[in-house]
Amino acid sequence: MEFLFRFLLYEHIFRLSNINMILFLIPFSLILSILTCLFKNEKTNRIIFMVILGVFTIWFSAEYVIRDYFGCYISWGAFKVADQVAEFASKGVIETLRRIPGIIAFFIPFILTTIFHKKINFRRFKWQKSCLVLLLTLITFGIYLLGLNINKSANFSPYTLYHDINDVNANMETLGVFNSFFLDTTRTIFGFEQKIDTNVNNPLNKEDDNTPKEYGYNNLDIDFDSLIASETNSTIKSMHEYFKNDLGTKQNEYTGIFKDKNLILFMAESFNEVAVSKELTPTLYKLANSGFVFDNFYTPTIYSTIGGEFQELTGLYAQSLDVLSKFRSGKISFPLGIATKFKSENYNTYAYHNNYASFQDRDNYLPSLGFTNFKACNTGLEKLINCDIWPRSDVEMIDATVSDYINDDKFMVFYATNSGHSSYDGFNSNQMAKKHKDEYLAFNLPYSDRIATYLAAQMELDRALESLIKKLDEAGRLEDTVIALVGDHYPYDLEAWEVNEAATYEKDEDVEINHSKFIFWNSEMDTVKVSKVGSQIDVIPTIYNAFAIPYDSRLFIGKDILSTEGGLAMFGSKSWVTDKGTYYRSKGKFVPKDGVTVDDDYVKTMINVVENKIEMSRKIIMNNYYSKLGL
Numbered sequence: 001m002e003f004l005f006r007f008l009l010y011e012h013i014f015r016l017s018n019i020n021m022i023l024f025l026i027p028f029s030l031i032l033s034i035l036t037c038l039f040k041n042e043k044t045n046r047i048i049f050m051v052i053l054g055v056f057t058i059w060f061s062a063e064y065v066i067r068d069y070f071g072c073y074i075s076w077g078a079f080k081v082a083d084q085v086a087e088f089a090s091k092g093v094i095e096t097l098r099r100i101p102g103i104i105a106f107f108i109p110f111i112l113t114t115i116f117h118k119k120i121n122f123r124r125f126k127w128q129k130s131c132l133v134l135l136l137t138l139i140t141f142g143i144y145l146l147g148l149n150i151n152k153s154a155n156f157s158p159y160t161l162y163h164d165i166n167d168v169n170a171n172m173e174t175l176g177v178f179n180s181f182f183l184d185t186t187r188t189i190f191g192f193e194q195k196i197d198t199n200v201n202n203p204l205n206k207e208d209d210n211t212p213k214e215y216g217y218n219n220l221d222i223d224f225d226s227l228i229a230s231e232t233n234s235t236i237k238s239m240h241e242y243f244k245n246d247l248g249t250k251q252n253e254y255t256g257i258f259k260d261k262n263l264i265l266f267m268a269e270s271f272n273e274v275a276v277s278k279e280l281t282p283t284l285y286k287l288a289n290s291g292f293v294f295d296n297f298y299t300p301t302i303y304s305t306i307g308g309e310f311q312e313l314t315g316l317y318a319q320s321l322d323v324l325s326k327f328r329s330g331k332i333s334f335p336l337g338i339a340t341k342f343k344s345e346n347y348n349t350y351a352y353h354n355n356y357a358s359f360q361d362r363d364n365y366l367p368s369l370g371f372t373n374f375k376a377c378n379t380g381l382e383k384l385i386n387c388d389i390w391p392r393s394d395v396e397m398i399d400a401t402v403s404d405y406i407n408d409d410k411f412m413v414f415y416a417t418n419s420g421h422s423s424y425d426g427f428n429s430n431q432m433a434k435k436h437k438d439e440y441l442a443f444n445l446p447y448s449d450r451i452a453t454y455l456a457a458q459m460e461l462d463r464a465l466e467s468l469i470k471k472l473d474e475a476g477r478l479e480d481t482v483i484a485l486v487g488d489h490y491p492y493d494l495e496a497w498e499v500n501e502a503a504t505y506e507k508d509e510d511v512e513i514n515h516s517k518f519i520f521w522n523s524e525m526d527t528v529k530v531s532k533v534g535s536q537i538d539v540i541p542t543i544y545n546a547f548a549i550p551y552d553s554r555l556f557i558g559k560d561i562l563s564t565e566g567g568l569a570m571f572g573s574k575s576w577v578t579d580k581g582t583y584y585r586s587k588g589k590f591v592p593k594d595g596v597t598v599d600d601d602y603v604k605t606m607i608n609v610v611e612n613k614i615e616m617s618r619k620i621i622m623n624n625y626y627s628k629l630g631l
Helices: 004-009 018-037 044-069 078-086 091-096 100-119 127-147 157-164 169-173 177-191 224-230 234-245 282-288 303-312 321-328 338-344 359-368 395-405 431-435 437-441 449-474 496-501 536-546 602-622
Strands: 263-267 290-297 348-353 374-375 411-416 479-487 519-521 528-535 568-570 576-578 583-585 589-591
Touching: 004 100, 004 177, 018 127, 018 169, 018 177, 018 437, 044 091, 044 100, 044 177, 044 431, 044 583, 078 449, 091 100, 100 359, 157 169, 169 177, 224 234, 234 374, 234 602, 263 303, 282 449, 282 519, 290 568, 303 321, 303 359, 303 536, 321 359, 321 602, 338 348, 338 411, 338 536, 348 359, 348 395, 359 374, 395 411, 395 449, 431 437, 431 449, 449 479, 449 496, 479 536, 528 536, 568 583, 568 602, 576 602, 583 602
Parallel strands: 263 411, 263 479, 290 528, 348 374, 348 411, 528 568
Antiparallel strands: 479 519, 568 576, 576 583, 583 589
């Protein structure tokens, strides 16, 4: 089952680091042998055997479907966001049916055992044999513990996964499903604190020699020395030290470029660069290719929509389901939350979502960010739009809500869209795709049905933006308004080959499938090309700098994309991209960009930087760190 799991999901079936997986399975299997030959009654032993094998079969099958579809694994933390899974239970049935061949393969041992169970010896072990098996178990478990020390200094080695890093993805790939479950269980019960290096030499912090020295840092006056001296909690103290040692990011020529303008910020459901088309989505095409044009922007797909929205709205990395569960509670302090900060600059703030307010607890966490004026499909928006279809119309949402704010002196608006949502199983499976079917078909594009459905659904977002711009223009507010838009994740309901049908280059399933667009646009500005790498967590710091909103750049894991600091995008697989190249964690391989050379220790240092950033995101949320700064 472990090797079948690898065959179905990974590029490799076996590599040297998997020796640890095998060494764990031997004592584990010996213990199971004792459990299935424990009783005098052979029928009882046979039933125990079949139950254990049945549970394992279902477990592996479920892990396979969830990993192949959602890109994550079953863990104890997953039960804290079970509502998100339940919401799409019907879709889960479809995705399970699509993977029937793999599931059947997992059931083969169970089927064969059911057929030939009479040929298997289920007699109770004699005490001598039991003692021998127990001795072998202890010996092989000892060998397994020794095996953890093999090549322990390597990146993401079994040793570091056991002692230093809390990474479910890496655990699954390297240690195996059973071993990972053992780690997840023990850490859930006893806890695990990943250490951070407070003095790491971050290669991204090196200043550009051409940067004018008169630019100051986007930092607040926080006395970290006093905070460190008075703190008794070792974790909080190390966090103070980490942020004290972070330089932060400098202001730049774009600081304040949008000062006192209005902001309309979108989190666009399943938006990806393949949906940007001069023919199909002309407004998206216009916005993505004028204003600030970010050529190397990514929307890392981590825990579906909630992960993407968390990253966009907090500037932090969606490290785990525990982090997202805590965020969703609405009990975390965000003194630098976007609505809170814009309110402090005398803006009226609004939030809208054309799904239910309680889905993913938006009615909890949006207020924690300062949004106290929130309409959704059960808190007033249902009276203005049709909430009885799926997905719901972004055009209807825009047309029904613009009048709320368009006459305000200054406004900041957040829209979480819905019309681009799956299913993409043909035009009739998606009300927005069905709505734009005739328009789409008129272009006679050579795409298969599922990518065609996705593209047709994204046309609704385009028409919503078209309507918004028209209304702003008619009211004389367009030139004083900035539109910002980022996707929550790539359309993972599609296979990679389906996405690649509409892509301009071949995207891999780890990194480049997440390559997308960040729209940051004002009708009056010149086009500015930005080649620096960025991702969702950089959106809020970039907005704050451009709007001259006072903030502390050290307290965000994401950084202003317009600053001189080097760019970074981090993915759920622990792969990453910088301006110098791409690191593929599962392959342990760094691919530099054309013409780029790096120092021998660059990759190892950057792995440490990425681990620190990811872990610090977790600590900020789990320790409610911002509440301890007196901001």
